Amino acid sequence: MLKKIRFWLALVFWVSITLLFLDITKGLHIYLGWMAKLQFLPAILSINIGVILLVLALTFLFGRLYCSIICPLGVFQDFVSRIAGRFKKRRFSFKKENRSVRLYILGVFVLMMIFFAPIADLVAPYSAYGRMVSLLFQPIYQWIHNIGASIAEHYDSYAMYSLDVWFKAGWAIVVPIVTFIVVTVWSWKTGRGYCNTVCPVGTLLGLISTKSLFKVNIKDDKCVNCGLCEKNCKAQAIDYKLHKIDYSRCVACMNCIDVCKKSAIVFSRCKSEKAESKATSEVDESLRKTLATTALLAVSSVVKAQEKTVDGGLAVIEDKKIPNREIPVKPAGSRSYKHFSNHCTGCQLCVSQCPNGILRPSTRLDSFLQPEMSFERGYCRPECTRCSEVCPTGAIEKITREEKTAIRAGHAVWIKQNCLPVTDGVSCGNCASHCPSGAITMVPLVGNPDVKIPSIDSERCLGCGACEHLCPVRPFSAIYVEGNLVHGDF
Secondary structure: OHHHHHHHHHHHHHHHHHHHHHOOOOOOHHHHHHHHHOOHHHHHHOOOHHHHHHHHHHHHHHOOHHHHHHOHHHHHHHHHHHHHHHHOOOOOOOOOOOHHHHHHHHHHHHHHHHHOHHHHOOOOHHHHHHHHHHHHHHHHHHHHHHHHHHHHHHOOOOOOOOOOOOOOOHHHHHHHHHHHHHHHHHHHHHOOOOOOOOOHHHHHHHHHHOOOOEEEEEOOOOOOOOOHHHHOOOOOOEEOOOOEEOOOOOOOOOHHHHHOOOOOEEEEEOOOOHHHHHHHHHHHHHHHHHHHHHHHHHHHOOOOOOOOOOOOOEOOOOOOOOOOOOOOEOOOOOOEHHHHHHHOOOOOHHHHHOOOOOEEEOOOHHHOOOEEEOOOOOOOOOOOOHHHHHOOOOOOOOOOHHHHOOEEEEEEEEOHHHOHHHHOOOOOOHHHHHOOOOOEEEEEEOOEEEEEEEEEOOOOOOOOOHHHHHOOOOEOOOEEEEEEEEEEEO
8 A cells, every 4th residue: 555655646746747847838837836846956945944844854754755756857767667677577686885976976966066056967856857858858749749730730620739849958958868868777777776876865865764763674573585575676775684674775665565475564663773873873974074075076166168259140041040148148037147056956947838938958068057048039028927936946036027027137239240220221120119128229320320220228128138039130130138147127
């Protein structure tokens, strides 16, 4: 019964979070957005005390149920392992924990989160899963949807509509592809290998779970040393010969209880042993040594992004290209470039939920895979606050529509040598007529009053990108948006 309850809860969480990233209706966040806010690392970054205490209390009471039920990457590993089990049953065996490696990775992760978060985010479990679904699987899901829409249209049904399918990550798509391959292969062979070796959240909660109140326990008087529990433990944490369980790796999946034919394994109050106290003291000592060693790595962790200038050009039939902005434009509600960088884990939930298609992962080194705005496919509508509603880390704070119209996330920059009135002597004014804040007006060009050019009031500009998106010049617009380091308001 315990295994069935755990299984169905995990399935509900996993499917719901996956659908949240795949969502083509852009409305599921209203019902499922709270599941993203239950993730442990985003809760820490957003200082969500309630969720942090809930996860810690759950771990102190029942062990790593968070990893077994709530974490989508953990459940994904279980899904892969379950498929592998169809081909080879009872394939696991006990392996001694490589504690020093786990603690070393945790120490490096903590330091990188402090000094260079985008690299640390690559192994964060929730963010890694979000990148896989949003950047890799969502385009495939949309492509399949479009096939269904074409079939429905053939039969004069328009209940479905075609979507614009594109891979948002560019060359950075390599990251979710590599993550998917590594996690899938590792899970296929060793079950929870990634979870119990690389994952920093798993290591941290594993240290706590050694002291949990309720644990999986082996009854010595009933055990016949058949080995079924060890062969079915996907965490490879059970040594049936010694009747020992490594609770730092046990994810309370209840597989061992389900397969034991002698009822020798129960989930109950733990029995205190001196050996556990000794093991815990060894963990504490190893952790201190690890943090001292990894402190030396922080010096070389900061890499500056290369700055490039915007190159203009005219090609009427070309698609728009992304200008190389000196400061990327971050969504309204992120307060400042620094605040966003320190809190964002690059999970891509805002990217997948953006109805305007303007958010995509950065390929800059200092903000790698953290979302930024780009306007070749649309612009940030003043009435839309979707990204602030779904962000689980507090990188984009929740704002109202009224508050958004008073936030200056960026400012428009005019490129004289690209502008049609200057180069071709034709009237345009597209940027001014579509500016929602009235920050652009057309004024006579000095020395040639017959030609009118845009004049930008930076104090009124919101950085929404309407001017850049609607500028007819190709491939680079004659007006583009630079981000503000600190978002001002009126």
